[in-house]
Amino acid sequence: MSATPQPTVPARADDREGYFGRFGGQYVPEALSGALAQLTTAWRDARADPAFAGELDALLRDYGGRPTPLYHARRLSERTGVEVWCKREDLAHTGSHKLNNVVGQALLARRMGKPRVIAETGAGQHGVATATAAALFGLDCTVYMGAEDVRRQRLNVVRMQLLGTEVVPVDSGTRTLKDAINEAMRDWVTNVDDTHYLIGSAMGPHPFPTIVRELQKVISVEARQQFAAQAGGQPDAVIACVGGGSNAIGSFADWIDVEGVRLIGVEAAGEGVGTGRSAATLTEGREAVLHGSRSVVLVDDDGQVQPAHSVSAGLDYPGVGPEHAWLASTGRGEYVSATDEEALEGFLHTCELEGIIPALEPAHAVGWLLHHGAAVLGEGARVVVTMSGRGDKDVDEVIEVAGWDLGVARAFDRAAGEGPA
Amino acid sequence: MSALAPPVGGPARIQAAFDRARAEDRAALIIYLTACYPDADTSRACIEAAVEAGADVVEIGVPFSDPMMDGPVIQAANQHVLDAGYRVADHLALVRSLDHLDVPTLVMTYVTIADTRGYARFADELADAGSAGVILPDLPVPEADAWLAEARRRDLATVFLASSVSSDDRLDAIAAASTGWVYATGLLGVTGVKGVATDETRRLVERVRARTELPVAVGIGVKDRASAAEVASYADGVIVGSSVVRAAGEGDPAGAPDRVAALVRELRAGVAER
Numbered sequence: 001m002s003a004t005p006q007p008t009v010p011a012r013a014d015d016r017e018g019y020f021g022r023f024g025g026q027y028v029p030e031a032l033s034g035a036l037a038q039l040t041t042a043w044r045d046a047r048a049d050p051a052f053a054g055e056l057d058a059l060l061r062d063y064g065g066r067p068t069p070l071y072h073a074r075r076l077s078e079r080t081g082v083e084v085w086c087k088r089e090d091l092a093h094t095g096s097h098k099l100n101n102v103v104g105q106a107l108l109a110r111r112m113g114k115p116r117v118i119a120e121t122g123a124g125q126h127g128v129a130t131a132t133a134a135a136l137f138g139l140d141c142t143v144y145m146g147a148e149d150v151r152r153q154r155l156n157v158v159r160m161q162l163l164g165t166e167v168v169p170v171d172s173g174t175r176t177l178k179d180a181i182n183e184a185m186r187d188w189v190t191n192v193d194d195t196h197y198l199i200g201s202a203m204g205p206h207p208f209p210t211i212v213r214e215l216q217k218v219i220s221v222e223a224r225q226q227f228a229a230q231a232g233g234q235p236d237a238v239i240a241c242v243g244g245g246s247n248a249i250g251s252f253a254d255w256i257d258v259e260g261v262r263l264i265g266v267e268a269a270g271e272g273v274g275t276g277r278s279a280a281t282l283t284e285g286r287e288a289v290l291h292g293s294r295s296v297v298l299v300d301d302d303g304q305v306q307p308a309h310s311v312s313a314g315l316d317y318p319g320v321g322p323e324h325a326w327l328a329s330t331g332r333g334e335y336v337s338a339t340d341e342e343a344l345e346g347f348l349h350t351c352e353l354e355g356i357i358p359a360l361e362p363a364h365a366v367g368w369l370l371h372h373g374a375a376v377l378g379e380g381a382r383v384v385v386t387m388s389g390r391g392d393k394d395v396d397e398v399i400e401v402a403g404w405d406l407g408v409a410r411a412f413d414r415a416a417g418e419g420p421a
Numbered sequence: 422m423s424a425l426a427p428p429v430g431g432p433a434r435i436q437a438a439f440d441r442a443r444a445e446d447r448a449a450l451i452i453y454l455t456a457c458y459p460d461a462d463t464s465r466a467c468i469e470a471a472v473e474a475g476a477d478v479v480e481i482g483v484p485f486s487d488p489m490m491d492g493p494v495i496q497a498a499n500q501h502v503l504d505a506g507y508r509v510a511d512h513l514a515l516v517r518s519l520d521h522l523d524v525p526t527l528v529m530t531y532v533t534i535a536d537t538r539g540y541a542r543f544a545d546e547l548a549d550a551g552s553a554g555v556i557l558p559d560l561p562v563p564e565a566d567a568w569l570a571e572a573r574r575r576d577l578a579t580v581f582l583a584s585s586v587s588s589d590d591r592l593d594a595i596a597a598a599s600t601g602w603v604y605a606t607g608l609l610g611v612t613g614v615k616g617v618a619t620d621e622t623r624r625l626v627e628r629v630r631a632r633t634e635l636p637v638a639v640g641i642g643v644k645d646r647a648s649a650a651e652v653a654s655y656a657d658g659v660i661v662g663s664s665v666v667r668a669a670g671e672g673d674p675a676g677a678p679d680r681v682a683a684l685v686r687e688l689r690a691g692v693a694e695r
């Protein structure tokens with residue numbers, strides 16, 4: 001954490017196309033070059049077409065439930081010592097911010113004439129959002145999900161299947177998000193003619209990090225207006241959890257050029273920074289290429305990607321989007337971390353103090369605030385925290401990991417044992 | 422430069438290998454094997470057996486944790502080698518131990534491995550080990566300037582991949598930047614799953630030929646004598662990977678060199694059928 005509370009806004013004018021400073025690029029097999037060029041063109045055309053923005057806005061409003069509220073969490077404020085304003089992405093359709101990106105990219109897939117979409121998913125939220133958009137637009141959809149994540153996010157697997165999507169469990173490597181991305185890339189290389197890879201975070205080869213940021217920017221555009229209207233002025237800090245970095249970049253985007261607003265990304269530290277069982281990429285990683293772009297990655301001296309560890313499937317990723325690597329390198333973004341334990345504490349406090357069951361991902365941001373918020377930001381600092389998703393999907397995992405079984409699971413087991421075989 | 426440095430640089434040695442095959446009126450046979458698979462000694466013996474059985478060029482795959490372009494066979498081989506604890510240094514030692522072969526060896530790996538090591542150091546280590554060059558399938562030409570400068574400094578070949586969906590502009594760039602040969606991918610997809618898409622690949626080879634004097638070799642999708650013969654009818658080289666890796670890895674390691682040799686003899690007969 002830097003000591004200066006007001007990082008200055010870095011210049012970015014001289015960047016190469018597709019780069020954020022030295023991060024980004026298109027490190028992909030030649031077979032994808034055409035698809036990326038097509039996507040770049042489709043995106044440029046869509047941005048210039050008022051009908052695209054009109055359709056996107058209408059869908060996000062009428063179908064997606066936007067704008068999501070900005071809510072002053074008074075009891076959490078009391079507990080943390082800072083004034084907490086929650087940006088309620090958990091209230092968006094499908095239960096997370098992921099829909100913002102998915103609806104936009106599904107419209108792009110339609111513009112490109114691609115009848116099939118594929119996606120990777122960790123927590124299953126991006127998979128559910130993609131399955132939802134596929135149903136809405138009548139697209140074929142396949143979602144790759146690490147076998148370990150299929151286990152710990154079972155509810156979302158069932159939701160995807162109900163929405164008509166094929167879920168493919170991935171058994172290679174660490175059986176989590178990074179391996180699901182590898183498998184989605186392999187599918188894309190094979191079926192690039194008719195398939196759009198609907199990447200779920202602000203990562204991957206150019207133009208994905210930019211497209212995802214622009215589609216998620218709605219979070220900060222709304223929050224900025226809402227904060228001015230409800231609280232007055234601007235917040236001292238904007239805080240979001242960072243997996244691949246989509247909710248965080250969307251939460252930061254409209255503030256990046258605004259001096260005086262600190263941008264704080266909270267990564268998952270798993271069992272702790274330095275334990276070798278963490279997913280705190282920007283804290284512990286080094287510059288490397290992963291999944292199509294140059295960024296910061298958990299790699300060893302040989303360049304082998306190291307397994308990440310987090311209680312949260314959505315943050316359990318050894319890479320991070322390139323724009324975050326750049327924001328970190330310039331000091332404009334500040335990246336901190338919360339352990340599994342701190343996240344579980346954030347989870348429980350958000351439930352008990354605010355009546356909101358958060359996803360384990362944003363629970364990391366709350367956990368960090370509980371432990372460090374007042375000390376780092378100052379007592380009474382005003383902060384916007386992105387509540388990126390709701391926690392229904394995490395209930396089983398929380399029971400298992402934290403041992404907070406209130407007897408319900410055991411009652412089910414008993415009933416199952418007593419029932420007919 | 423060490424005393425082991427080869428008498429000529431990578432591109433020249435590769436060109437000589439293609440020239441020898443052409444003089445025999447056949448396509449060159451390029452064999453891919455995963456380094457240290459199933460173990461270092463067996464791997465070395467398999468590569469020697471492949472050369473003995475008629476491979477003109479050998480690609481030595483340095484395993485990467487996230488092999489985006491590879492299908493199940495090579496993925497599993499990569500994982501096996503990583504799980505066994507082999508490091509990049511071990512693979513470089515393997516390359517060096519094959520320096521006595523009179524066919525060029527190239528290293529095929531992912532850009533993350535080269536980049537993390539530092540391009541300058543990686544180029545030095547490869548050249549000092551006697552490698553003729555590299556294939557980095559996820560380093561496309563627009564991202565390759567920094568690597569190419571180091572490769573040129575140590576006279577290493579850099580073989581770029583061309584795809585049937587590459588635009589004319591990109592093929593121009595690939596043809597201009599490649600040294601050694603141009604790698605025409607035989608299908609859209611990963612290694613070891615589907616067969617060569619013949620019409621698209623023929624057209625791709627023609628499009629590349631129109632742009633360069635370099636040999637054009639086809640890989641991904643070639644698996645046996647018949648498919649090797651088919652590709653040899655229109656390409657300068659035939660690249661075979663997954664089926665050779667499978668021969669090296671399935672069954673008793675002691676029998677691996679014989680299994681590899683038997684397959685390579687078949688493939689070699691195939692590339693001479695044309």
Ligand SMILES: Cc1ncc(COP(=O)(O)O)c(C=O)c1O
Binds near residue numbers: 125126201202
């Ligand atoms: C609710 C929620 N928040 C955050 C994330 C992390 O992703 P990102 O960093 O792209 O926002 C996920 C990913 O699955 C998620 O489901």
